[in-house]
Amino acid sequence: MISLITKAGGALLGWLTGGTLDRILDTVDHKVDNETERDRIKADIIKTHTQAQASLLVSRTWWFQLFFVIPLGIWFAAVVADSLFHFTWNVASLPPPLDAWAGWIVSSLFLVDGGKALIGRFRK
Structure with missing residues (x-):
């Protein structure tokens, strides 16, 4: 059994x-x-x-991604798609306090993931 x-x-x-x-x-x-x-x-x-x-x-990581990372990823993808293909979407920029926060969130994600990758390589 x-x-x-x-x-x-x-x-x-x-x-x-x-x-x-x-x-x-x-x-x-x-x-x-x-x-x-x-x-x-x-x-x-x-x-x-x-x-x-x-x-x-x-954990807080899952909620952080759900409420911050996923919406920022969708917004960033829309900006890139609109910039590359010249859609008529006219994606709005984020308001002043949110644009700085978005930059910090995205930067921290790349720093954390990059740090994990480097530590993982050195541990082997």
């Missing part, structure tokens, strides 16, 4: 994460011979991964 739950949970999470969890579980399969111990380790990995995904959904 645990094996069935582990396989179903692994398949679902593998579909959601694009295979990262599958590679981890395959590594556990190759390194651990005892089936009961293997199933326990897999269950622990799936539990930890699920908890990490759940904490990401309730």
